[in-house]
Amino acid sequence: xxxxxxxxxxxxxxxxxxxxxxxxxxxxxxxxxxxxxxxxxxxxxxxxxxxxxxxxxxxxxxxxxxxxxxxxxxxxxxxxxxxxxxxxxxxxxxxxxxxxxxxxxxxxxxxxxxxxxxxxxxxxxxxxxxxxxxxxxxxxxxxxxxxxxxxxxxxxxxxxxxxxxxxxxxxxxxxxxxxxxxxxxxxxxxxxxxxxxxxxxxxxxxxxxxxxxxxxxxxxxxxxxxxxxxxxxxxxxxxxxxxxxxxxxxxxxxxxxxxxxxxxxxxxxxxxxxxxxxxxxxxxxxxxxxxxxxxxxxxxxxxxxxxxxxxxxxxxxxxxxxxxxxxxxxxxxxxxxxxxxxxxxxxxxxxxxxxxxxxxxxxxxxxxxxxxxxxxxxxxxxxxxxxxxxxxxxxxxxxxxxxxxxxxxxxxxxxxxxxxxxx
Amino acid sequence: xxxxxxxxxxxxxxxxxxxxxxxxxxxxxxxxxxxxxxxxxxxxxxxxxxxxxxxxxxxxxxxxxxxxxxxxxxxxxxxxxxxxxxxxxxxxxxxxxxxxxxxxxxxxxxxxxxxxxxxxxxxxxxxxxxxxxxxxxxxxxxxxxxxxxxxxxxxxxxxxxxxxxxxxxxxxxxxxxxxxxxxxxxxxxxxxxxxxxxxxxxxxxxxxxxxxxxxxxxxxxxxxxxxxxxxxxxxxxxxxxxxxxxxxxxxxxxxxxxxxxxxxxx
Numbered sequence: 001x002x003x004x005x006x007x008x009x010x011x012x013x014x015x016x017x018x019x020x021x022x023x024x025x026x027x028x029x030x031x032x033x034x035x036x037x038x039x040x041x042x043x044x045x046x047x048x049x050x051x052x053x054x055x056x057x058x059x060x061x062x063x064x065x066x067x068x069x070x071x072x073x074x075x076x077x078x079x080x081x082x083x084x085x086x087x088x089x090x091x092x093x094x095x096x097x098x099x100x101x102x103x104x105x106x107x108x109x110x111x112x113x114x115x116x117x118x119x120x121x122x123x124x125x126x127x128x129x130x131x132x133x134x135x136x137x138x139x140x141x142x143x144x145x146x147x148x149x150x151x152x153x154x155x156x157x158x159x160x161x162x163x164x165x166x167x168x169x170x171x172x173x174x175x176x177x178x179x180x181x182x183x184x185x186x187x188x189x190x191x192x193x194x195x196x197x198x199x200x201x202x203x204x205x206x207x208x209x210x211x212x213x214x215x216x217x218x219x220x221x222x223x224x225x226x227x228x229x230x231x232x233x234x235x236x237x238x239x240x241x242x243x244x245x246x247x248x249x250x251x252x253x254x255x256x257x258x259x260x261x262x263x264x265x266x267x268x269x270x271x272x273x274x275x276x277x278x279x280x281x282x283x284x285x286x287x288x289x290x291x292x293x294x295x296x297x298x299x300x301x302x303x304x305x306x307x308x309x310x311x312x313x314x315x316x317x318x319x320x321x322x323x324x325x326x327x328x329x330x331x332x333x334x335x336x337x338x339x340x341x342x343x344x345x346x347x348x349x350x351x352x353x354x355x356x357x358x359x360x361x362x363x364x365x366x367x368x369x370x371x372x373x374x375x376x377x378x379x380x381x382x383x384x385x386x387x388x389x390x391x392x393x394x395x396x397x398x399x400x401x402x403x404x405x406x407x408x409x410x411x412x413x414x415x416x417x418x419x420x421x422x423x
Numbered sequence: 424x425x426x427x428x429x430x431x432x433x434x435x436x437x438x439x440x441x442x443x444x445x446x447x448x449x450x451x452x453x454x455x456x457x458x459x460x461x462x463x464x465x466x467x468x469x470x471x472x473x474x475x476x477x478x479x480x481x482x483x484x485x486x487x488x489x490x491x492x493x494x495x496x497x498x499x500x501x502x503x504x505x506x507x508x509x510x511x512x513x514x515x516x517x518x519x520x521x522x523x524x525x526x527x528x529x530x531x532x533x534x535x536x537x538x539x540x541x542x543x544x545x546x547x548x549x550x551x552x553x554x555x556x557x558x559x560x561x562x563x564x565x566x567x568x569x570x571x572x573x574x575x576x577x578x579x580x581x582x583x584x585x586x587x588x589x590x591x592x593x594x595x596x597x598x599x600x601x602x603x604x605x606x607x608x609x610x611x612x613x614x615x616x617x618x619x620x621x622x623x624x625x626x627x628x629x630x631x632x633x634x635x636x637x638x639x640x641x642x643x644x645x646x647x648x649x650x651x652x653x654x655x656x657x658x659x660x661x662x663x664x665x666x667x668x669x670x671x672x673x674x675x676x677x678x679x680x681x682x683x684x685x686x687x688x689x
Contacts, residue, residue, distance in 0.1 A: 011437050031460045042475045045602035056466055060459060062484045072590060077447040079434040106601075108514035111615035122611035124660045131664060186608065199469035308433040320435040320603060414558030 007343050021091060027139065028057050047106045054099035059183060061092035063207040066176060070218035072317075076306070079317055086152045089172075092147040093142075093149040100142050103135075113174035129185060138182035144175040157300065158251075166301050172272040180208060224407075226263035226280070233351070248343075251368050254285040259314075261295055261305035264354045274354065280305065281341055283350060284314060289365035290350055292341035298359075299336070327362040476599030479539040483552035486538065491676065492523055492643060494649040495622040498549060501674050508676025510548040511536065512595050516612070518620020519551055520564070520649070524534045533567035541599040544641050546678070558574050579647060584684055588667045589627035591642065591658055593617050595669055597626065597656045610663035611665065617662060623650060625668060625681055639671070640681040647673055647682050657688040 008014075032053040064097050067086050108115025123133025139155045146168055150156075157165045187200045232246050246262065254260045257342050265277035280295035282305030293314060295305045302318030307314070313322035313331060323330055337360030342353040345366040349364040357363065432441020440448075463680035486509065495520040496511040497577040523529050552579040586588040589659045593616030596604030603609060605626065617623045629636040634638060670681040 012438070013436050020452065024459065027456070028459055032463040032467045035464045039468045040470075040473050042473055043602070044473050048602060052470070053463075053467075058465065060462070064455070076434065077444055078453075080440065080448055081442055083434070083436040107609065107612040108615065111514070112619045113615065118615050119611045130503070178600075181484060188526065199466055203466065283431055310435065315435060317432070319436070320437055403545075405595050 005346065012014060013310065014084050017080070018087055019360050021088060025057060025061075025091065027093070028060070029053050032056060046214065047102060049150065051099060051106065054095050055183070058092055058095040059207070061088065061095060062172075062176065062179060063211055065089055065092060066172070066211045067214055070214035073218040073221065076317060082318060088147040089145075090149045090152055093145040096142055098147055132185050135181050135184065136187070137178045139173040141178035141182065144171050144178070148172060148175075162298060162301055176211070178288045180204065182230045197391075226259070231352075242344065242351055242353075245344075245353050248283050248352050250315055251285060251345065251348045251350055252292075253292065254283060254350075256285055256287075256374070257309045259284045259305040259307070261303070262352060279356070279400075281352060281354070282314070283343065283352060284306075284309060286312070286325060287323075287364075288367055288370045290343050290368065291343055291363065291365045292343045292352055293325065293328050294339040295339075296338070297321055298338050303337070327360060329360050405412060429544075471603070474543070474595065474597075474604065476541065476543040476602060476604060478541050478550075478667075482541075482679045483539050483561070485535050486540075486549055487535045488533070490529060490532055490534045490536075492520070492566055494647060494675055494680065496523055496672055497676050497678070498521055498534070498536055498539050499521065508547070508678055509540070510546075510594055510678070511538075512548060514548055514550060514553045516593075516595075516616040516619040516621060518622065518631045519688070520620050522551070529564065533565045535563050537561040538610050540596065543598045544637055545637070546594075546598060548594060550595070550600075554574070578669060578675065579682065582672055584613075584669055584671055586667055586669050587625065587627055587640070587681065588665065589625045589638075590665055591617075591623050591662045591668075592626050593621040593662070594624045594639075594641075595621045597624065607663055614659050615634040618621040618655065618659060621643040623655075623662070624657060639679065640673060641678045642668075642670075643673070643682050645670075645685050647680065650683075658683075661688065 023341055033049055034261075036049045036052075043169055065085060068078060068081050068085055070090075072082050104115040104119055108118040111118060122132065123135065125131040125132055126133070148171065151160070151165065151168055160168070173363050183200070183204055184369055221261045231241055233244065246264070248260060259282040262281045262283060264279045264281065279302075280290050282295045282303075283290060283292045286309045291314075293304060297304050297316040297318065299316065299321045301318055302316040302321070304314055304316055305321070307315045309325065310322070312324065314325050315322050321336065323331070323336070326340070328340040329337040331343040339359045340361050340363045341356060342363055343366045344351045345368040348368060350366070432443055434441055434444050486498055486500060488498040488509070489500065490511075491497050498511055500509060501505050513519050513522065535551045537550055537554075539552070541548040541550060554561050590605055591613075592605045592609075593613040595616055596609065596612060598604070601609065601612065601639040603614070624641045625642055626638040627640065642650055642658065644650055652660065668681065669684040669687050671684075673680040673682055
């Protein structure tokens with residue numbers, strides 16, 4: 001999170017991430033090129049080797065990028081890979097751009113017409129596999145990836161709003177089938193009968209199966225969770241003001257310092273009056289207090305309910321954006337805010353008013369009487385917080401570590417939180 | 424029982440890395456990278472053969488022989504065996520026709536040409552050196568006591584019309600300028616080359632044309648002249664695709680030719 005603009009708000013993790021990514025990319029290219037040269041009988045065409053190497057690397061990177069998201073639904077151990085995924089994506093676009101540039105230069109250059117039309121219009125029929133202009137598929141995907149890379153900086157996130165930004169960046173799911181088609185037709189239809197085509201068939205097939213399966217399973221898991229939902233109170237003689245509220249469950253269902261995510265309308269009786277059906281609410285438990293905020297982070301829409309209370313703030317698992325649980329406000333000097341919800345606890349049962357309050361609306365937390373077991377959990381979490389809270393020794397950008405406990409990874413140029421915005 | 428601290432760490436990018444994440448990363452990332460590298464090596468090794476085309480590198484050298492302009496510019500060099508007729512092309516994706524078009528008396532003359540050789544399966548080509556500037560002409564007419572012998576067109580062998588399956592390629596890339604110089608992936612380049620005047624060749628890989636495993640047939644119009652204008656445009660969509668063509672076999676220097684039957688691509 002930041003309050004002044006920087007191009008890239010570097011920290012140690014990002015440096016390590018980018019260094020490992022860069023070295024792995026170089027190693028991949030080196031192995032592909034060396035493998036091509038060493039095992040060729042009559043010498044290779046260096047440009048064609050580079051075209052193939054960059055195309056292969058770009059596609060592998062795209063598969064890895066697409067797998068990180070659903071994998072993070074199964075284990076938070078991949079969170080460090082998710083954290084800097086934008087740099088991964090931009091690097092992948094750059095590799096694709098080099099691939100396209102080499103193709104235009106080598107196959108479309110040195111002739112009597114412009115390289116772009118020479119390459120894009122070389123296929124003559126959409127109805128024939130052998131003559132299909134598969135180059136167009138790759139070009140269309142590259143355009144999408146360009147828009148994504150160009151708008152990946154948090155400057156655009158602020159300018160466009162998180163919703164629009166997210167929508168733009170979901171277009172990777174349009175680019176993916178285009179690229180799969182580009183490779184499937186471009187490589188398999190042409191060279192499908194030989195070893196190269198056969199090897200590519202396996203690699204591409206495995207990649208597609210992996211991406212699709214991970215997304216389907218993660219999606220089904222999410223749906224299953226949502227369907228468990230909660231029950232809308234249709235009549236309550238003791239507390240009639242709670243009619244229309246929903247039952248979240250017991251405080252014991254919520255791990256200390258963590259949240260239970262409730263999907264409005266996922267259970268019995270619909271979403272409740274005035275609630276938005278399908279919206280997810282994160283109900284947090286923190287040292288005897290229960291608070292509820294939207295599950296959607298104001299930064300990139302990260303799942304706050306999979307986050308944790310750190311230094312008294314709901315902390316997003318994606319980029320560490322923080323919000324005070326009772327107000328939905330980022331700690332000063334940050335200005336981000338998220339919607340809050342009213343909650344009540346009766347005994348150990350948690351109730352939620354499904355009507356979202358305006359972002360940043362302060363709500364008095366609901367308290368529950370802590371049992372000895374709860375007290376022990378508080379202590380454990382305190383220890384854990386000491387272990388995982390912000391390390392002031394790490395290379396935080398600018399004055400992020402001054403005067404606030406809230407960190408954040410903002411890479412925008414303006415509003416977010418304590419420090420700077422960047423990429 | 425107290426929760427294991429090492430198993431409860433919550434990752435925040437700007438904070439220190441919890442131990443459980445570090446352990447996972449130390450194992451998973453190297454494994455993933457190793458897997459990627461093995462895959463890269465496998466795909467690199469599985470690439471199809473690059474072909475045995477050859478493109479001379481280094482300084483240009485001089486070739487001497489008789490120049491003919493039809494069906495395509497060639498230099499006929501005595502005593503060079505099967506490949507004694509060199510197709511002539513320019514640097515880049517251009518044929519050499521324009522260079523000689525306005526030169527009176529060049530057709531059939533004895534010339535010296537500075538360039539670099541491309542060859543494959545005994546078929547040869549010279550990429551004419553572009554020269555270093557004004558006054559540096561890579562082509563010079565040599566004095567000769569022999570009368571100029573002008574080859575106007577491909578010589579008809581007098582046979583019937585035959586139908587031959589093959590792939591139209593641009594001769595420059597296929598002979599060695601690019602590897603692979605054929606196939607759908609090379610279509611854009613081949614089309615550019617042919618439209619720029621590089622002689623189109625039908626490559627017949629099953630020996631149908633009676634020259635062993637791979638035959639090379641220079642494509643000409645029905646009169647045995649080089650394809651130009653509408654004749655060239657007619658074959659361009661077919662380049663780099665498996666097709667069947669009809670024509671009459673012929674010869675131009677040491678190159679075999681196929682005089683295309685008119686109207687077959689309409």
